[in-house]
Amino acid sequence: MGAAPQQASPDQRVAEFRKIFSRAESEVARVIVGHREVVRKMLTALFCGGHILIEGVPGLGKTLMVKAAAETLGLSFKRIQFTPDLMPSDIIGTQVLTEADGHRDFQFKPGPIFAHMVLGDEINRATPKTQSAVLEAMEEHQVTVFGTTYVLDPPYIVLATENPIELEGTYPLPEAQMDRFIFKVVMGSPKPDELREILNRTTGTAQARIQPLFEASRAPRAIEDLKALVREVMVAEPLERYIISVIGGCTPGGPGAIPEVSQYLRFGPSPRGAQALILCAKVNALLAGRVSVSYDDIEDAIVPCLRHRLLLNFQAEAESVSSESILEQVVKRLRKPRT
Amino acid sequence: MDNPVETIGIASARIARLAAIRAMLCAVAPALTAIALGALLTQIGDVTWTRLGYRLAPERGTVLSLALIGAGIVVLAAGLVMAFRAYRRANDFVAAAAELDERLDCDQEIVTFATLADPSAPESIRARRTPLFPILWRRAIALFGGLDVRREFRLEVGEPLKRSSIFAGMVALAMVLATLGLVRAPTPENTEAAKLRAIAEEIARTSASSDDSALADKIRQAADAIENSKLPPEEKKKRIEEAIREADKAAQKRNNSQSGKNQGTGKSNAQNGNGNGKSQGQGNSAGAGSGEGKSGTGAGQNPGGGSSGSGKSATGKNSGKNEGGKGSAKNDKNDQNKGDQSNLELHDELAKAEAQVETANAKNSGPANQPGEDKNQGGASQPADKTNQKGGSQPDPNRPGNIPKPGANGDRNIPAAGGKPKNNKDMGSNLGDTHLGEMPTSTNAQRFLKPGEKGATVDIRDARYVMFRLPGAPSSGNGGKTVLDTDRPTATTGYVNAPLAPTSDDAPPDERQLVPPRYRDMIH
Numbered sequence: 001m002g003a004a005p006q007q008a009s010p011d012q013r014v015a016e017f018r019k020i021f022s023r024a025e026s027e028v029a030r031v032i033v034g035h036r037e038v039v040r041k042m043l044t045a046l047f048c049g050g051h052i053l054i055e056g057v058p059g060l061g062k063t064l065m066v067k068a069a070a071e072t073l074g075l076s077f078k079r080i081q082f083t084p085d086l087m088p089s090d091i092i093g094t095q096v097l098t099e100a101d102g103h104r105d106f107q108f109k110p111g112p113i114f115a116h117m118v119l120g121d122e123i124n125r126a127t128p129k130t131q132s133a134v135l136e137a138m139e140e141h142q143v144t145v146f147g148t149t150y151v152l153d154p155p156y157i158v159l160a161t162e163n164p165i166e167l168e169g170t171y172p173l174p175e176a177q178m179d180r181f182i183f184k185v186v187m188g189s190p191k192p193d194e195l196r197e198i199l200n201r202t203t204g205t206a207q208a209r210i211q212p213l214f215e216a217s218r219a220p221r222a223i224e225d226l227k228a229l230v231r232e233v234m235v236a237e238p239l240e241r242y243i244i245s246v247i248g249g250c251t252p253g254g255p256g257a258i259p260e261v262s263q264y265l266r267f268g269p270s271p272r273g274a275q276a277l278i279l280c281a282k283v284n285a286l287l288a289g290r291v292s293v294s295y296d297d298i299e300d301a302i303v304p305c306l307r308h309r310l311l312l313n314f315q316a317e318a319e320s321v322s323s324e325s326i327l328e329q330v331v332k333r334l335r336k337p338r339t
Numbered sequence: 340m341d342n343p344v345e346t347i348g349i350a351s352a353r354i355a356r357l358a359a360i361r362a363m364l365c366a367v368a369p370a371l372t373a374i375a376l377g378a379l380l381t382q383i384g385d386v387t388w389t390r391l392g393y394r395l396a397p398e399r400g401t402v403l404s405l406a407l408i409g410a411g412i413v414v415l416a417a418g419l420v421m422a423f424r425a426y427r428r429a430n431d432f433v434a435a436a437a438e439l440d441e442r443l444d445c446d447q448e449i450v451t452f453a454t455l456a457d458p459s460a461p462e463s464i465r466a467r468r469t470p471l472f473p474i475l476w477r478r479a480i481a482l483f484g485g486l487d488v489r490r491e492f493r494l495e496v497g498e499p500l501k502r503s504s505i506f507a508g509m510v511a512l513a514m515v516l517a518t519l520g521l522v523r524a525p526t527p528e529n530t531e532a533a534k535l536r537a538i539a540e541e542i543a544r545t546s547a548s549s550d551d552s553a554l555a556d557k558i559r560q561a562a563d564a565i566e567n568s569k570l571p572p573e574e575k576k577k578r579i580e581e582a583i584r585e586a587d588k589a590a591q592k593r594n595n596s597q598s599g600k601n602q603g604t605g606k607s608n609a610q611n612g613n614g615n616g617k618s619q620g621q622g623n624s625a626g627a628g629s630g631e632g633k634s635g636t637g638a639g640q641n642p643g644g645g646s647s648g649s650g651k652s653a654t655g656k657n658s659g660k661n662e663g664g665k666g667s668a669k670n671d672k673n674d675q676n677k678g679d680q681s682n683l684e685l686h687d688e689l690a691k692a693e694a695q696v697e698t699a700n701a702k703n704s705g706p707a708n709q710p711g712e713d714k715n716q717g718g719a720s721q722p723a724d725k726t727n728q729k730g731g732s733q734p735d736p737n738r739p740g741n742i743p744k745p746g747a748n749g750d751r752n753i754p755a756a757g758g759k760p761k762n763n764k765d766m767g768s769n770l771g772d773t774h775l776g777e778m779p780t781s782t783n784a785q786r787f788l789k790p791g792e793k794g795a796t797v798d799i800r801d802a803r804y805v806m807f808r809l810p811g812a813p814s815s816g817n818g819g820k821t822v823l824d825t826d827r828p829t830a831t832t833g834y835v836n837a838p839l840a841p842t843s844d845d846a847p848p849d850e851r852q853l854v855p856p857r858y859r860d861m862i863h
Binding site: 010011014229232233234235236237238239288290291292293294295296 | 433437446447448450451452453454455464467468469470471472473474475478
């Protein structure tokens, strides 16, 4: 099993994408009960070439989920537990003095960030200095240590988790870093029947085994091909204008901004938000068997793509207005351009 | 169709055409309404005149009519411009694709395809086609498989017509408001002119002879002249007299032909021996016959009748007796009467019109009336100036139905005191005109009785109020003598302590202010 070669017909490539995506979801679902939407968004972010921020209380299976996904896709996986005393070098890596053949030399020892899938657990517990060390890696897919730049092997995805409770002693992620995550998904508590299924799976003797979709050597290339396919999906001009109007509508003082936006927001989404919308919409279109984006694909992506890019003001905090509710209002009031 | 680009192009053209038609339809109804109203304004004015008694002045009507027609044409032109703009706006490849997309529920696949396949799009747009574009092309072909553009995009006229009818209603409303603003209560000249025109129409409609047509034309000219304020009164009168002469001529001809008919009839009756010797033939209305003829006792001769008239058609008096055969006379009587009646009516109206012109002339040229004078100095026609010797101005009293009714039209031409005509109400009667003799003179209303006169006994119980004047109390001097109070105000002008002349109290008894009960016992 592997991704269709580049010479395959477009139809085959699209079919292959859907098949792989669907199978990856199924394989992860063997380990993770429920949270299908979170799994879907995680895979979407992978194929979009973005990173994902997962918010949820401890014990929901975030780490397991990422691990399962990496195993399914045959990608390397590293986990970083962010703590207040975590240093950037602990993440990126550092030069280590080594001695060989009588020669002492500094040798770069890569940190845990060097993996295809990196799980940054409770990223908001690290200091901003450490958090910012991840910035370059996330955006540029490379790190620089002592003047030497090391390229991260593609595909590369950072999956960061945030604990919404126990906020004391935490360092909320700076806006610049938040903007680098293509999605922010919220993991809720499992439903009762899901919980029962979790208990059955985890407290018995049966062990779920994941069948990898790719061989480890071929996986990165296969994933990259699928990522390229995503970018080939076409977007009509009216839909691009719609995305722009969504971004403008969420920006205080922007064109078409609704009153709630001006009232409750300090800042709106950046152009990265629009990029995220299009990429996510493209994956949605492929999953629907289309090679062109529809309004539904865009609307499906609006909340996970933009919710963490809206900076609420004090009034919104005081009135418990969430960014999701503002986004819903924006979508409801925006008119879809026909031409 | 295998080429989806062509399909979208056809759809685009059709959508553009439909948009143009819809835009045009929006303008058509108000435009046609305005034009129709403008064209039919005369008829509408006639209806207003007939039903409501108000008249749209011809010159105003013409202006309004032209304005409405002009507005209609402007709206039509605007509709054309709107249609052209709608065509250009709707003739959009991508927009047509969006329309198709929506109708076929294609999740924007057609729009995306059209965006990248638009023949008029710049090359940079086409360069955005990806290797997946062939899939999109095939999808478009599949989606257009069962598409019939004509059936998909039908001409639906309901909505534009509904919108259009709102505008049409507004136009009609504007027209009604404009008409309401322009209609006026007709002047006597208008009334006369309208009547004359109606008679002219009737004559033109019922008669086919050239004489009648000429008469109708003359009458119309007279009617136009009456209304034409620019024409001098002499000219107006001249036109009216021409019409009268034409009417007389026509009547004369009719009488001549009628008399021959009567003769023949009489003979026929004589042969049958049905005549009873006495027939009150009603003669002709033109007063053509004043002669008296006897046909003998059923001999069937008819020497009398209208044909032997003295020719004094202008007298208006026809006492002629037509003693002819009874049966045949009856048959002719109706037709003859009918013609006579209209002739009489025509003469009557023409005479009225002439009098009207004179009245107007006198009003314009005569001295201003002094209010309060007893004599009528106004411009009413003076009956003494003209003895109306012309036939038709005074209906034949011998004819049934032509008995003048006093008061019916009598007060129409009587000028009221103060120079203003007194309520010129035309009751529509053609049964005589008494304006030539009854000239009542107004009297000064007297408010006070003269000294020595006694008015009607005043019943103090019904008095509205009673004024008492108590004399001032005499003041005593030093010596106890009574002296007159010289400080008391005295009248400086002489007055007669006479009661007020009785005035008509139209107020109902309930409205009268009665003396309060507690004072009634004091009044005897």
